[in-house]
Amino acid sequence: MAAFLLRRFLASIVVLFFAVSLTFLLTRSLRGGPFDKEKQGSAQVQEAIAAKYKLNGTLWQQYGAYLNDLAHLDLRVSTRYRDWTVAEVLGQKLTSSLLLGGIAFVIASIFGVLIGAVAAMRRDRWIDWGAMFGALLAISIPSFITGPLLVAVFGLWLGWLPIGGWGSVEHLILPSICLAAPYVAYVARLMRNSLLDVLKSDFLRTARAKGLGEAQALARHAMKVAILPVVTYLGPLAAHLLTGSMVVESVFNISGAGSIFVNAIQNRDPFLLCGAVVVYCVLLVFFNFIVDVLYSVLDKRIRLYA
Amino acid sequence: MPEAGKAPFISRPGGWAIVRGNRPAMVSLIVLGVLVLIAFSLPFALPEELKATSSGTFLPPFTRDAETGHMHYCGTDKNGQDLFYRLLTGAQVSLGVGIVGAFLSLIVGTAYGMISGYFGGRVDAFMMRAVDMLYAIPRILFIMIFIAVFDDVFKDWLDGARLWAQEAGWRSAEEGARALMPYSKVLVMIISLGVVEWLTMARIIRGQVLVLREMAFVTASRAMGQSGWVILRRHLLPNLSTIILTYLTLTIPAVILDESFLSFLGLGIEDPAASWGSLLKDGAQTINPLDSKWWLLAFPAIAMSVSLLALNFLGDGLRDAFDPKSTD
Numbered sequence: 328m329a330a331f332l333l334r335r336f337l338a339s340i341v342v343l344f345f346a347v348s349l350t351f352l353l354t355r356s357l358r359g360g361p362f363d364k365e366k367q368g369s370a371q372v373q374e375a376i377a378a379k380y381k382l383n384g385t386l387w388q389q390y391g392a393y394l395n396d397l398a399h400l401d402l403r404v405s406t407r408y409r410d411w412t413v414a415e416v417l418g419q420k421l422t423s424s425l426l427l428g429g430i431a432f433v434i435a436s437i438f439g440v441l442i443g444a445v446a447a448m449r450r451d452r453w454i455d456w457g458a459m460f461g462a463l464l465a466i467s468i469p470s471f472i473t474g475p476l477l478v479a480v481f482g483l484w485l486g487w488l489p490i491g492g493w494g495s496v497e498h499l500i501l502p503s504i505c506l507a508a509p510y511v512a513y514v515a516r517l518m519r520n521s522l523l524d525v526l527k528s529d530f531l532r533t534a535r536a537k538g539l540g541e542a543q544a545l546a547r548h549a550m551k552v553a554i555l556p557v558v559t560y561l562g563p564l565a566a567h568l569l570t571g572s573m574v575v576e577s578v579f580n581i582s583g584a585g586s587i588f589v590n591a592i593q594n595r596d597p598f599l600l601c602g603a604v605v606v607y608c609v610l611l612v613f614f615n616f617i618v619d620v621l622y623s624v625l626d627k628r629i630r631l632y633a
Numbered sequence: 634m635p636e637a638g639k640a641p642f643i644s645r646p647g648g649w650a651i652v653r654g655n656r657p658a659m660v661s662l663i664v665l666g667v668l669v670l671i672a673f674s675l676p677f678a679l680p681e682e683l684k685a686t687s688s689g690t691f692l693p694p695f696t697r698d699a700e701t702g703h704m705h706y707c708g709t710d711k712n713g714q715d716l717f718y719r720l721l722t723g724a725q726v727s728l729g730v731g732i733v734g735a736f737l738s739l740i741v742g743t744a745y746g747m748i749s750g751y752f753g754g755r756v757d758a759f760m761m762r763a764v765d766m767l768y769a770i771p772r773i774l775f776i777m778i779f780i781a782v783f784d785d786v787f788k789d790w791l792d793g794a795r796l797w798a799q800e801a802g803w804r805s806a807e808e809g810a811r812a813l814m815p816y817s818k819v820l821v822m823i824i825s826l827g828v829v830e831w832l833t834m835a836r837i838i839r840g841q842v843l844v845l846r847e848m849a850f851v852t853a854s855r856a857m858g859q860s861g862w863v864i865l866r867r868h869l870l871p872n873l874s875t876i877i878l879t880y881l882t883l884t885i886p887a888v889i890l891d892e893s894f895l896s897f898l899g900l901g902i903e904d905p906a907a908s909w910g911s912l913l914k915d916g917a918q919t920i921n922p923l924d925s926k927w928w929l930l931a932f933p934a935i936a937m938s939v940s941l942l943a944l945n946f947l948g949d950g951l952r953d954a955f956d957p958k959s960t961d
Contacts, residue, residue: 341766342766342769345766345770346766346769346770349770349775350774350778353778353779353782354778356782357778357781357782357785358785463942463945463946463949464938464942466945467886467938467941467942467944467945468934468938468941468942469890469893469894469937469941471893471894471897471910471913471914471917472913472934472937472938474917475913475916475917475930476930476934479927479930563768567771570771573773573898574894574897574898577898578917588771588773588774588777589777589898589900592777592778592781600774604770604771604774607771608769608770611769612769
């Protein structure tokens with residue numbers, strides 16, 4: 328276990344290093360600097376501003392200094408939101424994204440597994456066809472169509488729910504449905520295929536031969552194995568959903584973390600962008616770790632290694 | 634032994650028969666064929682006044698323009714342009730970006746996967762760790778950064794080429810560079826999408842090659858002294874063709890989605906050019922409680938959903954028929 332943790336830790340440091348390096352170097356090589364949009368002072372003033380934000384020297388010197396700061400867990404100050412550190416900006420923007428993404432994640436995993444399992448058990452019946460057609464529909468229609476559609480129907484036409492904004496429970500309903508819909512579909516398809524595989528397997532025939540009813544065989548034996556591919560998929564999905572969605576946030580007028588990515592590129596704000604990438608990678612590594620642990624709990628044959 | 638040179642076909646026998654028997658997949662194929670045909674032919678046949686901007690802005694569907702007398706079946710937009718015409722040109726851009734981008738990702742992914750799988754060992758381990766690492770990077774973010782980086786570079790390069798052609802006195806080259814200018818964003822977008830979207834393809838191809846390279850016909854051709862390159866090209870590639878076709882079909886909708894996503898956020902196609910994503914962006918902006926211009930949202934949404942659904946149905950049908958690992 329200790330060896331597993333150590334190797335995992337080292338591997339995630341490498342991933343983080345490459346992701347941050349690529350982000351930083353590419354953002355810094357974009358045309359235009361972070362301070363181009365404001366009044367241009369004398370050369371000395373510009374020099375002083377660059378030095379204040381540690382953007383002086385060659386690209387490689389800046390890069391080295393930034394990595395050094397990161398190693399000391401300092402995400403630096405945003406070049407756009409001057410009085411804010413990157414950590415503060417991220418903390419503020421992430422609260423709404425974490426809540427929304429968390430709800431969407433729960434919806435996607437619960438409904439996805441349920442729909443997929445029901446479809447597999449009623450294979451080739453109308454409920455299976457219907458569920459799989461619905462799933463393909465949900466995958467094919469992007470959130471920037473479902474979003475405005477939900478707003479038009481439930482917000483404007485029926486007037487049941489607010490069309491956007493943030494504050495109450497009602498504000499959460501439409502965006503979380505919009506965010507979760509395609510992932511419910513992915514999980515349901517994965518679950519269905521995996522359960523169909525398991526239902527054909529020998530150990531389940533044994534369980535049935537032992538005299539277990541179909542429901543019991545499913546609950547005691549099949550589900551545990553069939554859910555493994557879904558668990559693998561849910562790890563990266565959690566990291567993806569929790570770091571916000573640009574489209575859902577823009578459609579429902581929510582101030583969340585998804586917009587950081589777009590705005591930070593347009594504002595040439597290298598530190599904020601790298602900070603967001605760090606958060607994403609850390610979440611991803613964390614959830615993949617949880618997935619590995621869950622795996623060894625669900626399937627005793629799997630030991631933690633690598 | 635001339636027979637040993639011919640690679641036996643190892644995917645599931647009768648794959649094409651399975652596809653032909655799959656009704657949703659065949660209907661999808663027809664729908665897509667008709668769509669591509671219309672999108673790439675009809676816009677040239679429409680009258681010029683219909684394509685131009687006019688004073689008849691925000692006309693609802695099935696109204697006749699009072700000035701020109703043209704019927705607008707899908708209504709008009711904020712510039713008085715016919716929405717049906719814009720939908721068709723949008724389809725050209727969306728489908729074009731999807732197909733070319735997916736093709737690019739296919740070339741990168743197939744080459745990468747084949748090399749990794751065939752050489753195996755340390756090469757394979759290293760190349761696959763690199764893919765794992767790239768998976769950990771937020772995909773859409775890098776597409777956005779790449780577009781921002783390449784767009785400047787490419788515009789400069791085009792400008793340089795135009796000036797150079799001007800000096801050299803090559804009128805046609807100069808005209809060409811000038812004509813390409815508005816499309817530079819589209820080209821850059823295609824390249825960026827292709828450069829980012831190949832990871833899944835590489836993994837799947839590598840998995841197949843790992844199986845194929847252990848088969849007797851590969852050993853036989855190696856024993857006959859054929860080089861690794863020839864084996865890859867002559868023996869492995871034909872056996873991978875159906876899998877490649879399947880994942881090409883499934884990558885096209887993914888690239889179309891990415892493109893429309895970027896255009897929806899205002900980072901992709903810019904006016905006057907249009908794609909389904911940029912049309913949807915315009916449509917979503919007009920939604921308000923007082924006076925909804927519903928057609929500006931509804932028609933692009935229908936066009937896009939139908940084509941993505943058809944592509945996914947077709948891709949699923951192909952996968953069921955050809956991917957040995959997929960469950961039926």
